[in-house]
Amino acid sequence: MHVTLHSSALFSSPFIIVPSQKVPTKMEVKNKYVAIKASINGAPEESDFEIKVENLSLIVEPESKVVVVKNLFVSIDPYQINWMKSQSSSQTSIRYANAITPGEVIDTYGVGRMLVSHRPDFKKDDLEAGFLTWGEYSIVKEGSLLNKLDPSLAFPLSYHVGVLGFSGLAAYGGFFKVCKPKPGEKVLVFAASGSIGHLVGQYAKLLGCYVAGSAGSQEKVNFLKEKLGFDDAFNYKLEANLKSALKRCFPKGIDVYVDNVGGKMLETALSNMNSLGRVAICGVISEYTNASTRASPEMLDIVYKRISIQGFLIADLMTVYADFLSKTVEYLHDGKLKAIEDISQGVESIPSAFIGMFNGDNIG
């Protein structure tokens, strides 16, 4: 899900002097942003976060590669919790990622409008997508991901955060590149109404696969079946036995599973996989806040069914980025793909929206 910034009357107006490209630009603005008070090692709570206001006062020299972006939409994703953990966490992988310092801004993918730039490739008022922050403004250094948007696409700006952003790329790349699916194969999507899941399911239907998924409410289940064309779906909160639910939805077994849930879901999915099944894992939401829920897969299944499990990150999918973008734009234009968005309003709404993701409150 994502949040739209600057929609309230409260956002501050920047003071900018831009007399010429040859002299420094002086900028002063109040920037409201979300920070963590301290490292978070369990499930996140409202009290873990604070809304801070800083005086963003800077001078951008003519030769500087630093740009300032006014954030319009920024993404709220469960994986960000991993960057909020302390370095002594048992989950050592976070050392590979950028740990978030308490009190400092929190990085995320987003869309914004260029406010100050001396770079030839970014002009004032250009629209961009890239690494911004959970705040009203972002200072983006050279080398950080930032791409100019194609203004001819004429989609809602928020699409560039979700369906045309990282969620879309994760869904497309995880499904097509990592899992190499074939028409007619059986595809499982957990958290099927989530930002990645609802796209994986639709890509799979467009390829001609059988698709079934889980969601956390009857409303979402109906939505998957009636609006997104899923062949079957179930409410995991009502199923006493996850294995039975999967057997019911997949009487012929599962061939492909794009997982961002982990834990018991992954373990159960693996036990229902067909021979030569493929699992692509880009997240383990159920394990982020409680490492004791780890999956203990039946490895004998993995061997005898020759299953492959592949972890992947967005960075691994850049080779399919152009393909993803052109196909997805085409599907959206033709109305073959529906982008589901759950948008909250304003910086203040970020902590509760983030916390809600771990309870399955969001859709899209």
Next chain:
Amino acid sequence: MHVTLHSSALFSSPFIIVPSQKVPTKMEVKNKYVAIKASINGAPEESDFEIKVENLSLIVEPESKVVVVKNLFVSIDPYQINWMKSQSSSQTSIRYANAITPGEVIDTYGVGRMLVSHRPDFKKDDLEAGFLTWGEYSIVKEGSLLNKLDPSLAFPLSYHVGVLGFSGLAAYGGFFKVCKPKPGEKVLVFAASGSIGHLVGQYAKLLGCYVAGSAGSQEKVNFLKEKLGFDDAFNYKLEANLKSALKRCFPKGIDVYVDNVGGKMLETALSNMNSLGRVAICGVISEYTNASTRASPEMLDIVYKRISIQGFLIADLMTVYADFLSKTVEYLHDGKLKAIEDISQGVESIPSAFIGMFNGDNIG
């Protein structure tokens, strides 16, 4: 490891009438073989097995595709325990494999000499490798794996069961085909003195990899380092902390792991893998007799390090069989590869040799 048959004075002489290829062949012989008394659901014990003697009396018609092989060497492998479990076992994968019926012969890979054949492709006294039994004679039906040996190879016959048989193919294919290793990569081998492990380690050294492994005694550790050229090795029975041992042997992390052990070993290896590491799994010995020792990998590691885990069976490796055979024969001829064999004598020795494998008693 494997067993040589017919080496004792006790083996029975078959009575065969072969007047011509056009009339039925009548054969009568006492066949001593190993059977299980009932399904085995924990660690195997001597009392689970019995040595049976049957009167193998059969008439092979001229048009029959059935052949009778006198077994010379047959393989004893941990994975066979999976076929001895009851069908109600929690390890459901065994339903995919051929369950062994109590009292009946037990299938295995082996080398034998043709005794009775009306098939044009197999003549009496030809040497073959394929699916035989834990006994003195095997009745081989059409369609069952059976390949004539190349008599020009001039290796000990037992090599065709191990280094040139399934163990060798599993090691070669698991390493080269599944893991796609590059020179200089760091390769872990658990059970490094085992039938597959000692070959994976040597293939990896021949490719120019760094190789370290574990074994169950100081003698085996010395052997790996001094005779097989391993860069490092440790006795897992003496290590209080497996993770520390791996960190000591792999200060720069593990890139490739061919696993047939599973459980804590797999879990710990995964936590020491480098980014883009590859794990090929062809067995989970530590879980065969105790499903509660399942691995619970840190899936967040799998995601952030983009690790792949791939189960495989011998059947998946047939595309590299010719390559495996020519390369391995060349390495053996040139003395670059050492085949380690642990050979027991006679049908009676099979149960204790099999049981010993689960205690790490074997080498090769």
